Amino acid sequence: MGVIVGLIGVTLCVIIGFVGPGGPLPILFQPFELLVIGGSAAFTVVTGNPGGVVKGVIPGVIGAMKGSGITKETYKDLLGLMASIFDTMRREGVLGIEADLSNPHESARFNKYPKASHDHHLMETFTGALRLFVDGVVNAFDLERLLDTEIETHHEEAALLPTAVTKLADAFPALGIVAAVLGIIITMQHLDGPPSEIGHHVAAALVGTMLGILLSYGYVGPVAQKMEHVVREQTAILKTVQAGLVSFAGGSPPAVALEFARKTIPSSLRPTAEEMEELLKEAKKS
Numbered sequence: 001m002g003v004i005v006g007l008i009g010v011t012l013c014v015i016i017g018f019v020g021p022g023g024p025l026p027i028l029f030q031p032f033e034l035l036v037i038g039g040s041a042a043f044t045v046v047t048g049n050p051g052g053v054v055k056g057v058i059p060g061v062i063g064a065m066k067g068s069g070i071t072k073e074t075y076k077d078l079l080g081l082m083a084s085i086f087d088t089m090r091r092e093g094v095l096g097i098e099a100d101l102s103n104p105h106e107s108a109r110f111n112k113y114p115k116a117s118h119d120h121h122l123m124e125t126f127t128g129a130l131r132l133f134v135d136g137v138v139n140a141f142d143l144e145r146l147l148d149t150e151i152e153t154h155h156e157e158a159a160l161l162p163t164a165v166t167k168l169a170d171a172f173p174a175l176g177i178v179a180a181v182l183g184i185i186i187t188m189q190h191l192d193g194p195p196s197e198i199g200h201h202v203a204a205a206l207v208g209t210m211l212g213i214l215l216s217y218g219y220v221g222p223v224a225q226k227m228e229h230v231v232r233e234q235t236a237i238l239k240t241v242q243a244g245l246v247s248f249a250g251g252s253p254p255a256v257a258l259e260f261a262r263k264t265i266p267s268s269l270r271p272t273a274e275e276m277e278e279l280l281k282e283a284k285k286s
Contacts (some may be wrong), residue, residue: 003226005067010218013046027200033208036179037172037215044171060161064226068233069119072269076279077113077124079258079271080235082244083283084109085130086254094134101127101134121234123148133249140250147242155235156200169220176212180205244281245256255280 019025046054088109100107104127110117119124129147129158132138183205190197244261248254262276271279 001225003274006222007219010214014214014218027203028207030204030207030211031210033179033183033204036105036182037175037208037212040175041171041176041215045164045168048167048249049160052118053160053164056161057164060227061223062167064223064230070233070237070269071115072271074115074119075237075240075265075269076271076275078240079125079244079276080279080283081110081113081116082241082261083254083258084112086244086248086257087280087283089133089248090254091165094136097130098134099206101130120238121154122237122241125238126245128257129241129245138249140246143249144242144246147245151235151238151242154238155231158231158234159228160247162231165220165224165227169216169224172212172216172220174212176209178213179208179212183208185239236264236266254283 011246014027015028018028045057049057060213085097085100085246100109104110104117104123110123125147128150129138129143132143132146185202187201189199190201243264244257248257248259252260258276258280262270265271
């Protein structure tokens with residue numbers, strides 16, 4: 001929602017700032033200038049990126065508008081799920097969670113914490129690491145290295161999309177200049193015309209420069225920045241999983257392992273110590 005509000009705000013400020021002093025709004029509508037700038041920019045994305053990135057740009061932009069969906073409640077559900085699993089493993093051993101891992105989507109334990117368990121990639125990382133416990137081939141050192149590799153790979157892959165959109169934003173001002181130069185070339189063909197006609201063509205050419213700069217810094221650049229924030233938020237919650245699992249694998253009691261996990265959470269989303277106590281109490285009941 002914030003992205004949409006921001007983009008609408010940019011548009012209104014520019015239009016009001018132009019129309020207010022008497023600017024003619026129709027002159028801003030230059031479809032061929034938009035074709036030169038927007039069309040060329042789109043093909044720079046096709047030229048400079050592999051097919052998977054090109055296909056992912058639009059879903060990535062839509063995802064930025066929706067946001068990561070990771071809230072304080074998501075972290076509380078994740079910590080609650082971890083608390084439940086750690087407590088069960090401490091009391092019953094690793095076989096106590098084998099049924100949950102065999103089908104997490106139908107597990108009553110997992111479904112009790114929907115905000116976390118419905119995040120596909122988060123649960124893929126979490127359950128994948130837990131299966132190592134069940135297989136009996138995990139130790140804290142190897143688990144930390146394994147999760148480091150997985151998180152780094154995920155982050156690098158996810159960062160390709162905002163990087164592509166950032167490069168797109170960087171291209172807009174230059175393509176706006178191209179559109180303006182083309183407009184000036186057209187204007188030169190009408191130098192023998194009346195001043196009003198020449199003025200119209202010059203204004204149309206300048207719109208190209210304006211559009212390139214506006215699209216870059218007013219629209220595409222901020223969206224790319226939002227995409228980067230989404231990637232960071234998705235990576236941060238994986239690090240919370242890593243901290244808790246590695247600590248528990250190293251022999252820490254559930255409460256201590258969860259505290260390690262809680263400390264990785266950004267302060268604005270981090271549950272309080274009192275909330276953690278409630279989560280631990282709930283976990284023991286499940």
